[in-house]
Amino acid sequence: MSKHHVVVIGGGGTGGAIIHDLRLRGIEATLVERGELTSGTTGRHHGQLHCGARYAVKDRAIARECMEETYILKRIARESLEANYGLFVALNDEDEEHVPIFIQSCVESGIPTKEVPVKHALEMEPNLNPDIRRAIMVPDGTIDAWRLPLQFFASARHNGAGIHTFTPVTGFRSSGKAITGVQVYDLKTRREFTIAADLVINATGAWAGQVTKMADVEIPITPGPGTMVAVRKRLANMVISHLHPAGDGDIIVPQRGLSIIGTTQYRTDDPDDIAVPEEDISEMYRCADMLIPTFSSQKYHAAWIAARPLAGAASTADDARNLSRDFNVVDHGEIDGREGLVSVIGGKATVLRAMAEQTVDAACVKLGITECCTTAETALLPHRAYST
């Protein structure tokens, strides 16, 4: 057992995976979250288990990582996933031209693909647009956005992690330039106190820049909001994607009894100040109907928006769309002279375990700990164990 204590800020999927990894390596760990667990972007994402096919043309490395993490999550967190596969469909001449490069990029990224004759695709997915030109099956799937992180939190807590919800970090404790802990405010007891730490990990996603500002450090992060719309019917079994270079509203994810179309892409300075633009709803319906023509005639369930934690600086929505979907672990000791603080920025829910592994590897180097990561081989507790 290590004598070190690490504080993790942020109770989304990334923070959950980090605190689980820390405990498996025998490191004392406490997580603080300003609201309820998963109340940030994690509890509001689209719910797609990305096998990487969506990213393969642009970035083989990200695609390969998604595929590897999909295999790992299927081993350690089966109950939070549906292995329902994905179907990329070409709708027009331009899409058809994109098919060879799409398949080639998937193959080069280690992603299995299978072209399905259109007739067969329509038998498997009878609600699909009957005019689709090509259909390629890939190992995408559906993630339960709440259950997956709760499996990490349940396992971490079972292994002795401290988890404080409704406890925002309001500042940092320092000794000279080194960070030695966090100052928090417990919203339940209305008590302010400090938590000492040998290292603080900032896993606050789209809020990461606001948190590092409290330590007088700037970090390149762009909150990129996107809208999703759900209707009350499961219109497909597989995740249906428009086979084209990425754009708005090109993925329909089936989730329990719902079908969810998403998303759009904006940029904002404040991830707390976002609302669904009215026009997004009709635009999402228009895009969904191109894939599944009866989508917009189903009963409306909900529309919501969440902010992507995009790693990198972007001043416009178009710049934000072009930012990589990769993640970075930032050692503020090395970059800003603020020892004791590490941030993880970017990424996506599918690769939360890999994000945690690289972050905790960096933490271990700083603390002189040699324990290796075992999260890829350790089955997680059921999500219900968090409440029981």
Ligand SMILES: Cc1cc2nc3c(=O)[nH]c(=O)nc-3n(C[C@H](O)[C@H](O)[C@H](O)COP(=O)(O)OP(=O)(O)OC[C@H]3O[C@@H](n4cnc5c(N)ncnc54)[C@H](O)[C@@H]3O)c2cc1C
């Ligand atoms: C529209 C959209 C669709 C997406 N769809 C998918 C998808 O289909 N598949 C996929 O793999 N990924 C998807 N993503 C990406 C994925 O949702 C995110 O990458 C992931 O949820 C980020 O998790 P996180 O834990 O890093 O951040 P968050 O879940 O945002 O967690 C950060 C936490 O930090 C807390 N916090 C902030 N400030 C403080 C403070 N001062 N003190 C304490 N706590 C604080 C917040 O309350 C929050 O809970 C999507 C994202 C968006 C926006």
